[in-house]
Amino acid sequence: MKSSPKKIRPAQKQEQQPGVEDKMQPKPDAIPEDRQRKLENKVAIITGGDSGIGKAVALLFAKEGANIVLSYLNEDVDAKKTMELIKQYGGEVLVIRGDISDEAHCKDIVAQTIKKFKRLDIVVNNAAVQFPQESLEKISAKQLHKTFETNIYPHFYLTKAALKHLKQGASIICTTSVTAYRGSHHLIDYASTKGAIVAFVRSLSASLAEKGIRVNGVAPGPIWTPLIPATFDAEKVAEFGSDTPLQRAGEPSEVAPSYLFLASEDSSYMTGQVLHPNGGEIINS
Template sequence: MALEKKQQAKQPGLQHKMNITPQTIRKNYKGSEKLKGKVALITGGDSGIGKSAAVHFAREGADVAIVYFSEDTDAQVTEQAIEEEGRECLLIKGDVKEEAFCKHAVQSTIAKFGKLNIVVNNAAMQFPEESLEDISTKNLHKTFETNIYSFFYITSAAITHLKKNDAIINTTSITAYRGSEHLIDYASTKGAIVAFTRSLSKRLAKQGIRVNGIAPGPIWTPLIPATFEGKELEDFGKDVPMGRPGQPSELGPAYVFLASQDSSYMTGQVLHINGGEIIGG
């Protein structure tokens, strides 16, 4: 992968300013109404993996509510992509670190669409540091509040609206399984997401609500040039067996699988889409 022109100034990054634009959906991906009539809520849905899930959902017949932080242009581009699929999109701008906003996001979705069937907890931040001692209290709190607290907030607000055959999908990470020496706090939140997924799946199984996760490896999203620079950015993803970073478009169909009845006998599980790394658990 060619080096981005420069590192982006802040997280979570802007897709429309990336030199190498991530691929959202394959041109030959054909929808088959697997999510016809469904309504999905996706945090961090304006770009990257969340955007791919959103557009795939729309192509499969779902209307989508997109929760995003401040990336207005990316959110509007995603909205247009969803509408081009013939579906409706609701943009909800705010900070998932705030419990009140998460409740507002769910309430707004219900007010707009009258129901909610699929929840994708996907928003995340990361701050690489050379040592544990370098992790600031401010960034530690921000990482946990964004990456795992928001999952509790969104899901708690949404759960009373979900019914049998509905689905919750949580984005974790390969770092939850193999660790990361430079992302200790981030990897810790991703491990918490695995435990959250497994525990919540047991709680909701009798209600017929499935809870699963996806653990991406190195995926080319706006978060990457907003996090890394120099050789670290240039070499991103080259250390996996497939020798390259993945595209968001290579994850979107997995979100469709977990949201649809194709995964009707799966709950408490995590799909590993990581370029070939063998991960246990």
């Protein structure tokens, strides 16, 4: 037999719609919380935080009071500049260089975070790679492994290492993609990893709901990041994003507020969901 639903409010009934709030016990909470900065004293790990979306998220989080652990592969110049900007917002920052496809490195990121900050509140799984191919036959086993090892495995590695340090109210945010929903004929392996991330978000959110840890995702459309000129030829880069309803690529700063919303108490009643800053493309979520 199924257990009865928990009675979390006194039994009550009103006879007329739409109802009278003043008669309700307790009354609905509609008062905005008085918070000057939404992430004051929080600690956030952000993978791929040296540039692009990760950089924009790191800077916005720092502006809202968070301390940042910036994970990156080998882009030293970008990482240093982002670190300096974070400090300008008054946030402390720990920069960690290395390959997140290595589980041991992911464990070390968490260990260094706890050693420096003594806490962890937010995990942003963001780093990714993509390698266009015109057909499935051209996707080598080597490329397939590289894409999956970079794009989805670290979500498991880093989150698993972080879980024992995350408390009620913590937030896990994963970067998926519009390609997870509509597919991509020339990014089959990439889109497949992004679809896996959606399933990861939905499954992990159900697993952690009782602990009060929220898991959500962001599915950007075409965003102007270093990954784009590193992926496509010059002609495609020049037209990148022009096929969206808004007829342009988005900026990382236009995506970062989605992460802030999901990291903060503003989204306290959201878990297992994905936000879609994608330039207006209607997708089946």
